[in-house]
Every structure is written in C-alpha cells, then in structure tokens.
Amino acid sequence: MDSKLGFFMGISQCRQRVQVLVGYHQPRCKLCLLSVLLVLIELEDTSNEVEFEQRVIFRVKYTYSIYNSMTSLTLVVGNKNYSSWSLRPWLAMKQMGLEFTEIRIPLYQAGSSAEVRRYSPTGKVPVLLHNEITVWDSLAILDYLIEQFPALPWLPAAVKPRAIARSISAEMHSSFADLRQHMPMNIRIHAPCSEVIPSVQADINRITTIWRECRETFGKDGDFLFGTFTIADAMYAPVVSRFMTYGVQLDSVCSTYAEAILAVSAMQEWIADAKDETETIESYTNPVD
Numbered sequence: 001m002d003s004k005l006g007f008f009m010g011i012s013q014c015r016q017r018v019q020v021l022v023g024y025h026q027p028r029c030k031l032c033l034l035s036v037l038l039v040l041i042e043l044e045d046t047s048n049e050v051e052f053e054q055r056v057i058f059r060v061k062y063t064y065s066i067y068n069s070m071t072s073l074t075l076v077v078g079n080k081n082y083s084s085w086s087l088r089p090w091l092a093m094k095q096m097g098l099e100f101t102e103i104r105i106p107l108y109q110a111g112s113s114a115e116v117r118r119y120s121p122t123g124k125v126p127v128l129l130h131n132e133i134t135v136w137d138s139l140a141i142l143d144y145l146i147e148q149f150p151a152l153p154w155l156p157a158a159v160k161p162r163a164i165a166r167s168i169s170a171e172m173h174s175s176f177a178d179l180r181q182h183m184p185m186n187i188r189i190h191a192p193c194s195e196v197i198p199s200v201q202a203d204i205n206r207i208t209t210i211w212r213e214c215r216e217t218f219g220k221d222g223d224f225l226f227g228t229f230t231i232a233d234a235m236y237a238p239v240v241s242r243f244m245t246y247g248v249q250l251d252s253v254c255s256t257y258a259e260a261i262l263a264v265s266a267m268q269e270w271i272a273d274a275k276d277e278t279e280t281i282e283s284y285t286n287p288v289d
C-alpha cells in the first residue's frame, strides 16, 4: 500500500504513524493531522515517499516548537557566582533563543531551602517550570527541552555525534566529583592552584581529552565541541569557568575552546550577573586545595 495512504487509514493510525516517524510520543492528534495536510498542500508531487515523510517530520517538530514557545517557561536558578548546575540549562536555553522567566534564589541563606522547596521536591536548583509541569535536575531539564522544542539544535543532527554529545553530557553529570569538590565554581575569584592533586588532575585529563577529541573529530564547522553550540557545551561551560578561576594549564585546542565558551554572549551575561552578586558562600570561597 502507498505509504501516504497509510496516513489516512484513520485518525488514530495517522497519529501513530507520525509518532513513529518523529520518534517520540508527544505529537497530539490534531498536530499530526495538520502537519500531514500542510505537507500535502505544500508538495506538488507527493509520490516521493522519503521527501513526504521528511517534510512531515519537519512540520511536526517545527509546529510543536512554536506551540511550546508560546507557553510559559520559568527556570529557577541559584547564585550565578556559584551554581554551576543552574548555569547549564540556563545557557542552553539562552543559546537556543528560548524566552523564559528566571527566578534566582540565593542558596545557603536563612530561608533559601524552604524557598527552593516551593518549586523543587529535592530542594535543589535548577528547576524548570513549564505550564503545569515541574522538571528538576539539570540533565533531565535539558532532556525535557529537547523533546518539547525538537526543532531547535540542542544536539548534533547526525546519529554518531549526537550519541557522543549525549554521552559526554551524561558523563559530565555523573562524574568528575574530585574536580567539583576541589575546584568549585566561583566566578568572582582568581585563585591559581600551586599544586593539583592527582585525582583532580585525572578529571582534568579526562575532560581535556573529551574536548580535544570532539573538537578534532566533529568541530570543524564552528568553535564548539560539535561545531555549533549544543547541550554538551552548556554542560562543560562551568568547567571552563573553573579552569579560569584555578589557573588550570590548557593546550592550544582546549584553551581556544575555553575562549569560545567565554565569548558566548549569554555566558558573558551570566558572568556579569555573577560579578554583581554580593552573597558569599564560605565553603565555595575557600575550596580545599
């Protein structure tokens, strides 16, 4: 049977068919039908199945992104000087051009915890509020945004770099505990380390290997890990900041990449806001050396 006819076997089959094509389960029935109808109107020759399906996929993703951007997005973040987990989704959302309301809650102050718990069951930031939905944890927020705004280039388009971008983002999220403990993000200070302990050096070595491999293998079309900015760059942006704060020595590939991250206008905005903040968090101000 002609694949296009499959779309018209019935409303529920049309929806299922489009969901399979798009690869996830959000598309609502009306959106699927509308997209198929628009493609039928757009295409003079609908006999090319591949083109037909590609157009339907594009239409669904595009329309879904527009629909979602008309609804309200709020990101709850911590102190910009210290909250590296907040920076990650904030930077990615800015870079993708999403409009959102920001709620900043200074952490580790009287009442901070209760204030964060108004939004997040974990009492931690970042938290994303989207209509009736609450999403907490930086990586879950990015994952959710990728689904809700599928037309935006959160990840590389091709399968292999896309898988690697996801992997290194997850690795950032689950690893590098020693680096995080001994070199906490603190944008306002410059405190070069005289000596780096071996476990932190091991984290630095792994991160710089990731950066070098990505830049050399996938980065030719731009300044970022996969050429254009993706969530992987957002995940590693706080590490760039830490490397600057603690004077970590980088080779030319990594230092050029670090400069590219620091030059991103949204990153500059975050840094400027961090410098304007007046709160200090003692444990972050005197890191274990």
Ligand SMILES: N[C@@H](CCC(=O)N[C@@H](CS)C(=O)NCC(=O)O)C(=O)O
Pocket (backbone or CB within 6 Å): 078, 082, 083, 084, 085, 086, 107, 108, 113, 123, 124, 125, 126, 136, 137, 138, 139, 173
């Ligand atoms: N795995 C979480 C970590 C979140 C987290 O630890 N956030 C810190 C700020 S960067 C926080 O809210 N700390 C406050 C507290 O622990 O009371 C994520 O990825 O979002």
